[in-house]
Amino acid sequence: MRLEFILSPLNHASGEEMFAWQVYAASPALKDKIALRDHSQGDVFSWAELALSIGQCAEGLTAQGLKPGQGLALCGKNSFDLLCHYLAGLQLGARVLGINPAFTPQKRQELCARNHISLCILFEPPLAEGVAAGQKKIEKKHRSFPLATEYIASDLPLSPYTLTLTSGSTGLPKAVVHDIAAHFANARGVCELTEFGSGNSWLLSLPLYHVSGQGIVWRWLYSGAELHLAAADFYASVARATHVSLVPTQLSRFLAYLAEKGKQNVNTRHILLGGSQIPLALTQELAHWGICSYSGYGMTEMASTVFAKKSDGSKGVGQALNQREYLLVGEELWLRGAGLAKGYWQQGTIVPLTNEQGWLQTKDKARWVKGELEILGRLDNMFISGGENIQPEEIEGIIQQFGGVKQVFVLPKNDPEYGQRPVALIAFETRFDMEQVNKLKLWLSDKIEKYKQPVAYFPLHSEKLQEGAIKISRQRLQAELIQLLGK
CATH class of the missing domain: 3.30.300.30 (ANL, C-terminal domain)
Structure with missing residues (x-):
């Protein structure tokens, strides 16, 4: 069951919004299906159990005063607790901002102030409580910081939005605003390319404060598949999932893991690559292990992957995925279509990010070579x-x-x-x-x-x-x- 029909929250007969995880949990055929495996804790959650956990987080956020239209910031590394709060914030109709835990406290405070955040939650590393029956009990722990602002944008609908930070040449990073429909539209094209369906699993291998990590979540929700959370041995967790997103640094280390451990008990069949230029030697070595890799190109403003192909001997990133459009204006790549953000959050409103012609000017240099796009670098100095x-x-x-x-x-x-x-x-x-x-x-x-x-x-x-x-x-x-x- 794919959520072709759920490009935005649905309505119950009562008029309440219904989200993807609630749809699955309400389905007699799907409520007991495994939705998530947390390898760090050894826990398994059905869709019904997951929806219950998200609902409990939503109740906790409401008790702390969070209202629809307000801003919620989540700062921490990937965990079940963080994921549930991310989805709970959206379920409540909040604007959910992910913050890199490597940021200094001062930078975190400045980002919260600029983006009108009412509640910031800092997720701390889990602590061992002791040993029972030979196994460690791990306590999930987070701290909440209510902030002075209770800002609600009066000219915006009280709908859920994600705010994803993207770097800029000066000052603090900008927050890119996406609605749920944009995330699902991006997910659809990637799921089609990588043959990702309800019988598969995708490892949450990239951080949720990145659009690439969020992209994994929305592919999982779109397909009704399994989401895996990594254990301490990250590359053993990579080997357990059928699908994984990796940057070249991670791929290099996974290949070293395969060389040491061998392919026995490796479930991985598809790896989506991105984040920088992908060395051909790595994709060729991966093919020797019988794993299909995809070379991709994406942007925060487009909700993740825009171009992708099965990796081959060329440097290109293939063609635009379903419902994405592109133009080459001189050497600059322009984009629009599936996944395009609403705009940038600026002073309490959403500022459009497209030009007068309705295109996003990426500042990426590109050319069309032998039927595919090749990214040449940046027009500015970012790397x-x-x-x-x-x-x-x-x-x-x-x-x-x-x-x-x-x-x-x-x-x-x-x-x-x-x-x-x-x-x-x-x-x-x-x-x-x-x-x-x-x-x-x-x-x-x-x-x-x-x-x-x-x-x-x-x-x-x-x-x-x-x-x-x-x-x-x-x-x-x-x-x-x-x-x-x-x-």
Whole structure:
């Protein structure tokens, strides 16, 4: 049973909204079907049991004062508790914002204020309570932070929305607003491509604060399949699910796991790849294990995957999935169609993200080659490291606040595991030395997420690189970095 009919909440005869998990739980044929396996706890939930858990979370949120149209922020790593609160917030008609737990408390507070969040919940790592009958009992734990704002947008319908952060070159990341219909529309095309149906399982292998993690949830709900939550041995959990989403860093480690453990008891049949350029060597090695991989391209603003294909020997990402449209304007890729967001949340309203022609201008460079799209890079300076978007200007702005920094540029260097990692070329007011660098690294350690902290520092010779120009070009900086790295 696929939810072809549930592109938005349905109504009971009583007039109350009904969501996908409630539809399955109310079905005599499906209520006892397994909906979720939590490998971290060894728990299994039917659709009826899952809907009950979500309902209990919804009651808890209501008791804390959350109302339809208000903002709910969830900050933590993937867990059953976090997932239930995510769905419960939507069931209540709230705007649900996911926040990376690597963000500093100050950044978390600023994001909550900017996005009119009334209640923020911080999910902590589970704690062992003790041993009973030879097994550890794990306590799920979270802390709630009611905030001053009780903002409800008067000009918006009191419908559930997700807010997903996307990086920007300046300031805090923007929140992209999707309704449930957009998530389901995106899910449909991916399920068709990957042959994902009710008899399959998908591992929640990517964080819920990313659109890629949310995409997994909506494919599961669209198909009425099983969702798996990972155990401490992440790659053993990958091997248990029929379908998995991985970034190249994870794929490389999973291949190492297969090489060590062998293919015995491996259920994985389909792996959807994304997050950065996907090395052909990895997809070719995966094919040797009899696992079908898909090379994809997606955007937060489009609710996840837009282009995808079965991986082959070419660098392209295939063709647009069902109901997605694209244009190439010069070298820039424009998009619209299934999954397109309502807009960006800004000062209590939703600001459109499309241009006057109704297209999303992606700032990605692309070309059409031999019947498929090939992504060439960015028109701006953003790059991807281990599946995380990194905007150099954000890191540069923070480093500039450190006393004694004259000028700094952050650039990507290629990395076999993460795709790319940030590196800094820096000029201090005094001479460049490692004592200064080490002081900067210590100062930076709690100012920005770890994955954004440069992995190496090199002296910046501004006069040499500028040579009479108004400013130093990043192309020249990248060429200088290649020389410094010796390749």
